[in-house]
Amino acid sequence: xxxxxxxQPPLQHSNTAVADSQSHGHAAPPKGILRWLLTTNHKExxxxxxxxxxxxxxxxxxFALVVRAELFQPGLQLxxxxxxxxxxxxxxxxxxxxxxxxxxTGLANWMIPLQIGAPDMALPRLNNFSFWLxxxxxxxxxxxxxxxxxxxxxxxxxxxxxSTTYAPPSTTFFILALHIAGISxxxxxxxxxxxxxxxxxxxxxxxxxxxxVWTWLITAFLLIAVMPVLAGVITMMLMDINFxxxxxxxxxxxxPVLFQHLFWFFGxxxxxxxxxxxxxxxxxxxxxxxxxxxxxxASMVYATAAIALLSFLVWAHxxxxxxxxxxxxxxxxxxxxxxxxxxxxxxxNWVTTLFRGSISFESPMLFSLAFVVLFTIxxxxxLMLAIAPADFQYHDTYFVVAHFHYVLVPGAIFAIMAGVYxxxxxxxxxxxxxxxxQWHFWFSIIGVNLTFFPMHFAGLAGxxxxxPDYALQxxxxxxLSSIGAFFFGASQLLFVLVVILCVRGGKKAPAKxxxxxxxxxxxxxxxxxLHTFETPxxxxxxxx
Amino acid sequence: MDRREQAQVxxxxxxxxxxxxxxxxxxxxxxxxxxxxxxxxxxGINGKVDATAQSIVHEGVDESRYINVxxxxxxxxxxxxxxxxxxxxxxxxxxxMAEVDFTFTNNSHSENWGRxxxxxxxSRATTHLRKISCFxxxxxxxxxxxxxxxxxxxxxxxxxxxxxxxxxxxxxxxxVDRVIQxxxxxxxxxxNTLNDSQSDLRNDLKNNKVVGETI
Ligand code: HEM
Ligand SMILES: [Cu+2]
Numbered sequence: 001x002x003x004x005x006x007x008q009p010p011l012q013h014s015n016t017a018v019a020d021s022q023s024h025g026h027a028a029p030p031k032g033i034l035r036w037l038l039t040t041n042h043k044e045x046x047x048x049x050x051x052x053x054x055x056x057x058x059x060x061x062x063f064a065l066v067v068r069a070e071l072f073q074p075g076l077q078l079x080x081x082x083x084x085x086x087x088x089x090x091x092x093x094x095x096x097x098x099x100x101x102x103x104x105t106g107l108a109n110w111m112i113p114l115q116i117g118a119p120d121m122a123l124p125r126l127n128n129f130s131f132w133l134x135x136x137x138x139x140x141x142x143x144x145x146x147x148x149x150x151x152x153x154x155x156x157x158x159x160x161x162x163s164t165t166y167a168p169p170s171t172t173f174f175i176l177a178l179h180i181a182g183i184s185x186x187x188x189x190x191x192x193x194x195x196x197x198x199x200x201x202x203x204x205x206x207x208x209x210x211x212x213v214w215t216w217l218i219t220a221f222l223l224i225a226v227m228p229v230l231a232g233v234i235t236m237m238l239m240d241i242n243f244x245x246x247x248x249x250x251x252x253x254x255x256p257v258l259f260q261h262l263f264w265f266f267g268x269x270x271x272x273x274x275x276x277x278x279x280x281x282x283x284x285x286x287x288x289x290x291x292x293x294x295x296x297x298a299s300m301v302y303a304t305a306a307i308a309l310l311s312f313l314v315w316a317h318x319x320x321x322x323x324x325x326x327x328x329x330x331x332x333x334x335x336x337x338x339x340x341x342x343x344x345x346x347x348x349n350w351v352t353t354l355f356r357g358s359i360s361f362e363s364p365m366l367f368s369l370a371f372v373v374l375f376t377i378x379x380x381x382x383l384m385l386a387i388a389p390a391d392f393q394y395h396d397t398y399f400v401v402a403h404f405h406y407v408l409v410p411g412a413i414f415a416i417m418a419g420v421y422x423x424x425x426x427x428x429x430x431x432x433x434x435x436x437x438q439w440h441f442w443f444s445i446i447g448v449n450l451t452f453f454p455m456h457f458a459g460l461a462g463x464x465x466x467x468p469d470y471a472l473q474x475x476x477x478x479x480l481s482s483i484g485a486f487f488f489g490a491s492q493l494l495f496v497l498v499v500i501l502c503v504r505g506g507k508k509a510p511a512k513x514x515x516x517x518x519x520x521x522x523x524x525x526x527x528x529x530l531h532t533f534e535t536p537x538x539x540x541x542x543x544x
Numbered sequence: 545m546d547r548r549e550q551a552q553v554x555x556x557x558x559x560x561x562x563x564x565x566x567x568x569x570x571x572x573x574x575x576x577x578x579x580x581x582x583x584x585x586x587x588g589i590n591g592k593v594d595a596t597a598q599s600i601v602h603e604g605v606d607e608s609r610y611i612n613v614x615x616x617x618x619x620x621x622x623x624x625x626x627x628x629x630x631x632x633x634x635x636x637x638x639x640x641m642a643e644v645d646f647t648f649t650n651n652s653h654s655e656n657w658g659r660x661x662x663x664x665x666x667s668r669a670t671t672h673l674r675k676i677s678c679f680x681x682x683x684x685x686x687x688x689x690x691x692x693x694x695x696x697x698x699x700x701x702x703x704x705x706x707x708x709x710x711x712x713x714x715x716x717x718x719x720v721d722r723v724i725q726x727x728x729x730x731x732x733x734x735x736n737t738l739n740d741s742q743s744d745l746r747n748d749l750k751n752n753k754v755v756g757e758t759i
Contacts, residue, residue, distance in 0.1 A: 122555040122558075123555065123559070186566060190558075190559055190563075194554075197558050198554035224562050224569070226569070227566075228573060229569055229570075231570060231573075232573025232574055247577060250663075250718075251661065251716075251718035255581075255584075262576060323665070323666075
């Protein structure tokens, strides 16, 4: 426990920030690019995060399409195997660290202050810094593709010694980029925790907070706990590569398996970092469009916390085949299955919320419903993989690829899109074009399933992942997957169109844009003015 | 104190605490390295064998069981040596002493240093394998074109778990960079195409480490 601090002096830097932006009217912000470079406003920073994430989503998407184009037919036709490996690696890294994570941070920036009645994030300047680290990190990462020897080619999990002894010379830059991105996430997490714990509207207890705020609070704690471990691992890699240590080098007494333990100690909580905020978004949208309060609010909170705690005890389910002793296999198998219990509680609560609701099917709701169904499929394939002896067979096959894409694309990404459609009226003052949004939804859902469902079968039939060529019997599955991938990729252009149209105009939205929406963000006008809740709102406890 | 000040104090407290956790977790990641080694040593999980000579235990030979012991040898790119073994597999009783000859050949014309790193599978057998004498205990030096035969003397403990019938011993040869030997520097440079000053540093550190502790 930190010592009890004397009440004085007040925190200097945020004091001035608060004073500048609030008490004495608002100084005119600098114009043009400087405004965005220097902004400390949570809404503007939120928008920056979201735009960055969307850009990276397309860059990562193009890499995926290179992969799918090569896999369209058996045989090597379009790219060299070396380049293929760089594409799979970069796709994974960009999607995880530059698309999904920043999107959630962007939503957190926009919505957490609005949902808890705070005027801004607790540390606005730090917030600006956290964001601007990201373009630096990922420009650096992408630039490795043009370096001699090419970019990272060892998979997003960068197992040593592939990523140390056998890595391209650019690996040092990869490590640096990941360090910078990691610092950005850590600072973002500190800011979010500080905001949620200290800046809630008077009268709002922790158990009154909307679930998006709750899930983000828990996610932020996960980030604080595991990002330093990631930083530690890549620092060890850096030393192995450049300073002759042998953390992961058997020749010098190290152990490559240690790398996997450390990586997955970070890696498994990381996958929950990418899904918990999604749970929060869906838990906001489903009650709104079912016009019923969320079923089992408290159990949702406890389930989220339970998932977060358990996520520290399951990491070796990614390592069933490294030669763990039997007791370890059993322990990690059962602990992994145990996670399905709190996850099941959540799914149960969503479905029960729908039960006898007066449901309407606007685009945010469609994406949320698809989330519930398809995420659950991903959870089930996860359960199959959790069976250690079965995983001996499935590991490193396309079945694993199918599993994690089901939890990440119609899971995390659909939830982000649902959130964007849900909150766009608040951000822009206009409803998104519902017709186009619905087309976007149907195209996406067809694309996702066409792409990833056949991968289950390819994997069960034994197709290994991360290969540029494959045996003939997998040709049909891959053909379908590739068609689906291009279809899905193209339909995301519709999403961009809807967002741009919505920013420029559209049906005017009132403060409370959705009939059944309850949280505090719907009490401020649409579009939300740059500065909101400068005097804390009066919080009325809804009956959860 | 008004609300705003209160919030500021709270924010400061939160930041300090989260920073403390951050530092703690970063240190924890590094602490896991020695912890992992200790854990593996006690349990023998990662197949690393005790690298000091053990003495023979006279516990009688269990003639009711035959254990198939297999030997695999592997070279590595940085070292122009070849390692071979007199027999690929042998049958021994638990408790019985056994000896097998390994031959090291230096295929280059220059002297260099290497070491054979052992690994045992299944890893559960690790703690039941006693090595009475092994070339793997220390680094070796071979003159140019030299050929050297060294025996491995070992004994399987009688309490070897019932269900283990086959034990595989893998030896992987690794180059040892000795800065004094300019020849081995050449080797290192061959295997390491990064820049020279870096690989010097690498030699230095690795050398210290390898000399400082016996694996
Ligand atoms: C019921 C819940 C879940 C269970 C039981 C589960 C189980 C597993 C298992 C056993 C593996 C390892 C498979 C192998 O490599 O052989 C795996 C891989 C993976 N899971 Fe899950 N999982 C679950 C939920 C999630 C969620 C929510 C996410 C992310 C949002 C996720 C993302 C991943 C990823 C990215 C991988 C592959 C990592 C890689 O090797 O590249 N999983 N899962
Ligand atoms: Cu996992």
